[in-house]
Amino acid sequence: MNIKPAFTIVMLFSLLSTVSIAADNTLTIATSVKANTLSFRVAKKVLSHISQQLNIPIKLVHIPAIRASRLFSLGQIDAELSRVAQYQKISPTAIKAQEPISKFPIYVFSANKTFNVKGWQSLKPYRILTIKGWIFTRDSLAGFDTVEAESPFQALRMLKAGRADLFVADMFTVNSLLDDVEFDSGDIIRLNNPVTVLDTYTFFLAKHAVIAKAYSEALATLKREGIYQKILQDSL
Numbered sequence: 001m002n003i004k005p006a007f008t009i010v011m012l013f014s015l016l017s018t019v020s021i022a023a024d025n026t027l028t029i030a031t032s033v034k035a036n037t038l039s040f041r042v043a044k045k046v047l048s049h050i051s052q053q054l055n056i057p058i059k060l061v062h063i064p065a066i067r068a069s070r071l072f073s074l075g076q077i078d079a080e081l082s083r084v085a086q087y088q089k090i091s092p093t094a095i096k097a098q099e100p101i102s103k104f105p106i107y108v109f110s111a112n113k114t115f116n117v118k119g120w121q122s123l124k125p126y127r128i129l130t131i132k133g134w135i136f137t138r139d140s141l142a143g144f145d146t147v148e149a150e151s152p153f154q155a156l157r158m159l160k161a162g163r164a165d166l167f168v169a170d171m172f173t174v175n176s177l178l179d180d181v182e183f184d185s186g187d188i189i190r191l192n193n194p195v196t197v198l199d200t201y202t203f204f205l206a207k208h209a210v211i212a213k214a215y216s217e218a219l220a221t222l223k224r225e226g227i228y229q230k231i232l233q234d235s236l
Helices: 003-024 038-054 065-073 135-140 152-160 171-178 206-224 227-235
Strands: 027-031 058-062 079-083 102-110 127-131 145-149 166-170 196-204
Touching (some): 027 038, 038 058, 038 206, 038 227, 102 152, 102 171, 127 135, 127 152, 135 166, 152 166, 152 171, 196 206, 206 227
Parallel strands (some): 027 058, 027 079, 127 166
Antiparallel strands (some): 079 196, 102 166
């Protein structure tokens, strides 16, 4: 009896079943940015294109970073949209999509200070806002005078109220929040020169390793074809 063809058929059926299950279920991806922000809308457009390429429905939901990390560890969400590479240390079994979901300059924002930004050490004399669950800024500002906020919006309110001198974040996050009626033009300014440039990645549950690879390839295709860049430009 030749068992090799039979074994091959069983393995093929198993693979097809796995793909079919993935295709029938919506992938829930969490982000810490709120649904009414520009960053969320941009991410949703990018994920829509990836969803079409993979033929897998993707749902983007807002969950604060700390809670998202907890739900991710419990397997209650499928992926976290945008985490720094160091997140792998916190979630060692997670699968990192190799293509960065975002690459953007990180700027310093202030309501009452102006100076020439020259790397992290130039921020040392000031009181700086960090966001709970933002690993990158927490690690980069270790040993600095920091105060923690629950969200970027709260950080901007604290900045305006003079409870801190600086807030470090990307332009998409801050600009979309400054459109709120609570802030007047000129309340908060962006200082010159980014403090650094940051890559972030989407992390998937270990069971989604195959999907993570396909997701990464689809994202790379969007960039190669100029679709990703057009989404960003149209949103500015």
